[in-house]
Amino acid sequence: MGKPTGFMEYSRKVAGAVPPGQRLNGFYEFRTPLDLREQEEQGARCMDCGVPFCQSDYGCPVDNLIPEWNDLIYHGRWEEAFHRLMKTNNFPEYTGRVCPAPCEHACVLAMNDPAVTIKENEAAIIDWGYEAGLMTPRVPALRTGKTVAIVGSGPAGLAAADQLNQAGYQVTIYERADRPGGLLMYGIPAMKLDKKLVQRRNDLLEAEGVIFRTGVDVGRDISLAGLQREYDAVIIASGATRPRDLSVAGRDLQGVSFAMDYLSASTRRVLDPSREIPSELSARGKRVVVIGGGDTGNDCLGTALRQEAASVLNLEILARPPLERTREMPWPTFARTFKSDYGHQEAQAVLGEDPRLFSRRTLRFVGDRIGRLRGVETIQVRWEKEPGEAPRPVDVVGTEEVHPADLVLLALGFTGPEEYLAADISLERDGRSNFRADEKTYLSSVPGIFVAGDARRGQSLVVWAIKEGRGVAREVDRYLRGFSELP
Template identity: 50%
Template sequence: MGKATGFMEYTRQTIPERNPSERTKDWDEYTLPMSDEEAKKQGARCMDCGVPTCHTGMELNGVTTGCPVYHLIPEWNDLVYRGQWKEALDKEHEMNNFPEFTGFACPAPCEGACVLGINEPPVAIRSVEKSIIEKGFAEGWVQPNPPKQRTGKRVAVVGSGPAGLAAADQLNKAGHSVSVFERADRLGGLLTYGIPEMKLPYAVVKRRIDILEAEGIEFFTNTEVGKDVTSEQLKSDFDATILCGGATVHRDVPAENNDLKGIHYAMDFLHANTKSLLDSKLEDGEYISAKDKNVLVIGGGDTGTDCIATSLRHECKSLVQFDIYDKKAPARDMMINPWPQYPIIHRIEYGQKEAEAVFGDDPRAYAVMTKKFVGDDDGNVKEVHTVNVSLRYDEEGNKIREEIPGSEKVWPVDLVLVAIGFKGPEQGLIEQMNVETKTNSTVRAQFDDYRTNVEGVFAAGDMRRGQSLIVWAINEGRGAARECDRFLMGETKLP
């Protein structure tokens, strides 16, 4: 590293944020650019580790740690410190087709595995990553680079989320003609309609898709494979198909009366809001409004946070978020959560910061289980009944939640947003194509091979592995493209 003592001289700084009270009044990006000088300092904190673990993604204790796309993190940290931004951008793109998607919306498992993080705040890897790619676009360095020749092979990619886009990009680079089918009216999958505008602006997704299109990839929106295009058409028109349709079957809250009006899945809420926002700046009214409502968000993850931030911008009346888990400690306990496991600690995300700025307190209630919903005479939800729970594990390691007597509570609500994840992929197309699935309904295809039981059909991303991270989707899209290329050509040069 150019600054061997940088980690001792500079403190950790992440990308700055706009004032929480002010940013809830608009839909603009909630962060601000990091200055070049600050990014250099953050790059200088990288330690030149003997065995860096930030760049190697793995699952420890059931949670991802390290970077699943094997980002060349120490290399581009050093290049940023030296002011070699274009070279840093090239290093970013070597392993990650879309560093802007991860720079904006990845939970940064790389930072959890940072060696410096053993006893100091880790390197601000995601902040440096985002700074590199944003500078690359600002300077005009990110330009279309179509393949010089074509192979004559045609590949269909089903789904335009991060897995589908990564697969399409890699296959196009190999010279194949790629067609991407998306059933929504805009491309990007959950990048577009699952992450709200202030967190990942659609313009960021669109500018990358414009480049992919200029490089020769064909995109078809409002086209659902299995309905508008049949599996037989794919088989006759294409030499191979990669399924990247995601895991979009919602989990329900196992509580009485969970079908009352006013109870919605988080993704339905977020999708409708973003579509209306992009179509008409919400003027068409074609969205689920939280305005003047007592809002309950069930689920403590990133999607729940996005629902909080969206509800605040609607000017909700009140806000609470249920988390089934106990409140976590503010610092890692090395005895039960040792490095390089991802640190399981209490975090205050952008939505909670905004809620505290608007209402004066963090909206989360911990170790809360929903027991039943109660409606009014018109079938609208009006209250939710809960109980607090304690968690223990049985001899086989299974989670057992026990209700705490006397902790029952009734909460007034007008709008409930369910953000507890997904069960797996939809089965219609899978069944139509006679693709085998595993017991959890995901497509049966070996990791790092991605072939299904059907000749010429591959699967990647959440459709294969189940609900996961953007960065795993990119990893799998790249891997499926590599194996698809091998199938088509007998060998491959794709990484």
């Protein structure tokens, strides 16, 4: 806990930000952190709640010792807070920036007042740790002589690599992109997660002995069976990278692209300014329509505005969320309430209105005579629910509308790992097309091959990927040695 009366004395205060209309001139992080004294006051708000639901199944998946490090920063004991944080989370510099913070939704204080700033306290601790010189290479003193290959360098693969490397294994990560990091490098825009932070952490892992082999697409450049023969164990942590498509008329028009292709092309340009963005993936001067209202859709809005799009519009088939919790989402469950993220705020500042249209189903894409996209036709829907059945959208006749568009970005989520990755071994898949793996051991249907992260459980959060990476590392260690002391 923090100060016994802190939650009554201090109001919730979050990091500031460069105003929405003034931060569109570059892809830089625009948050302005609190100073240490202000952050310590926020730590003081952690109350003596008795049962810290922030650490429950509804809260932090990696079991962060939240009340403990909140109390430590309240007392100004930042180094101790750093060591407590690093016991459970390999990459708090990522979760402290991009996690939707289920811990805060489950915070006991949030029953009646704004939650403790758990996410920002976490970011403040790890940033302090770097500045204090505490994040230095930890090279294992002993090696087991055994080797592990990891397919994919996203948060699950990196967490597994970090844990296994510290346990003495020689770990090699295979990544099909030109830089390691997976979605941390190319899926999340730089203004949301500075790529220098990702590179800094990758460099640290490399200095500790982790080997990165980039530009190698497992399943095409090298077979999974080949890795199985070469290494003592193989972990598939490739993510769920197959984008969900939208099968409507006009899908083949020039100007309809997947959101992740668009975001990746933008980040490659940020990392290498001499590299041109393909014209079909540039929003400059275009009327941009994003279909899908999640985090990826929001990232597309912010990216398009920085590329000087003529306009942005966000279409979402779901109804507008309520402003407050309802009976369907009681505390301490995650509150899926209406919020305005950075991209929505920026569009509001530039265009003068919220860019989102809810309860809209896409009917077709409209093109010109030479196959170029010119618009998106939608219809309004209302959501109906029969007892015992799932809600379903019903078209509202007469509400058809065509929205002008030169670029459509499909941000509809993902359907599982790539089909070709394990074609030579034929790993079993579950009903959602993910690789089937045991819930406790992470073992796939093929001995010696483990699966973790989105490739096993489907599209999810960075913090869940880290949990999966830590879990699979422990089970690989147990598989190879007969026991494990990894947390």
